[in-house]
Amino acid sequence: MVGHTLDHVRQAKWDEPLIFELHRPGIVGHLFPGAEASIVSEVGPLDSLIPPEMRRSSPPALPEVSEPRIVRHFTRLSQMNFSVTSGTYPLGSCTMKYNPAVDEFCAALPGFAMLHPLQDPATTQGALELMWELEQWLAEITGMDAVTLQPAAGAHGEWTGVMMVRAYHEHVTGESGQRDEILIPDSAHGTNPASAAMAGYKVVVIPSSEEGLVDLDALKSVAGPHTAGLMLTNPNTIGVFEKDIKEVAGVVHDAGGLLYYDGANLNAIMGVVRPGDMGFDLVHINLHKTMSTPHGGGGPGAGPVGVKEGLAEFLPVPRVTRRDDGTFDLDYDHPKSIGKVKSFYGNFGVLVRAYAYIYALGGPGLKRTSELAVLNANYVAHHVSRIPGLSLPFSKDVPRMHECVISASGLKEETGVTAMDIAKRLLDFGVHAPTVYFPLIVDEALMIEPTESETREELDYLIGVLQEISREAHEQPDVVRGAPYYAAIRRLDEYRAAHPKTLTLSWRAYRRQQERAEGQD
């Protein structure tokens, strides 16, 4: 197998204080010569611009730090972090593909970046046109008739979609009282049952079949007069396409329910198949996963929702419309709309990136993207499932789509080394860990999504590292269990890292914690 030699990748390690600890009163980060003076001479003191009742009584407690120190601060933090700009990031279900820099450039263009959401639509025609066109493109890609760009994330899109399912049963079937259940397969992303429950529905779980697909008999036994709808991910969470999707759709529609498609990962199907053609009535897409927005750490996202014609009247307001004379406007006049789901019009910067991404690739480019994503996932599945201790559970002879779920249960039995240990050891070789222990239906799961943006050489490196870790596990299991050694931070305490009592997310909370500790001394 070609590829570079395996090497340990040493991360930089800085003893970097918090930005608040770098605060030195009087230090100025940036000077705008004359700006303040010119405002003062034209309109009087700056304070007079702000109505008295909206002024702060004291300035905000922001850290005062010089510009070079700020730059060093964030550069140092970035060097202790891992990102797709430093190595392969095969975090399954999250689609951590490389985001083209030109899309960042487009989002930063002043004509987009400096807009104010309260501007008169007459002055934001370009932005509205971009949103309108993006809606058309997403409708085309998903096979839907109308789209909202408002939801800020995948989970938010799901909730928006389920609220429209509710509106449909209220206004169209008149059975919203009786239809109080949403059906969800046991392999689903955790946000699906959460969204359905938040929208007030009971969640009915459908078990997976031996092949890891929706169990049709189980579906038939629960679909009925209480069914409001079904939420489904396809390709499903183990990366396999639900081959019986037409039949699944038929069962749910015959029972009077709607079909919701979790399209968070559209990476396998763009330009190949469309949820609308598979019988789905609603779909959300994670633009931040599939269409180029950096999205580690929960940054801004966008979860547009597409619907079939019969559901369009329930879409959130305002809707972007094109008038007969070719100009664009925001339209609030939809009495059956579920209302607003997000302040203003969604995360506009994410929409610009998605627009630029689709514009650059075009239809054939999107299709090629999906073909390569699928090819890469199958290449990895083929080679990794042949590594001692690793295997490909469910539907062995069925091709994977954009990701593959590998089980390390064999390795755990043979050597005691777990999926978590493998994930940590990968970091020492400069590869980000895959998603682990998800989906729950696979023991010791490693969910690998290489994406189309990795080359054959990078994939061979990833496979080579996994072979090496398997060898280490059999020969010196303690080495793998002690990893990572070369990352900026050694193994975290998984419990304390996520526990509300020890998790400190703000400077104020950190200070309170310190004061409490001092009080106890």
Ligand SMILES: *Cc1c(COP(=O)(O)O)cnc(C)c1O
């Ligand atoms: C990521 C993901 C979601 C949730 O998307 P967020 O933007 O994180 O809210 C939902 N379903 C699937 C299948 C996903 O992979």
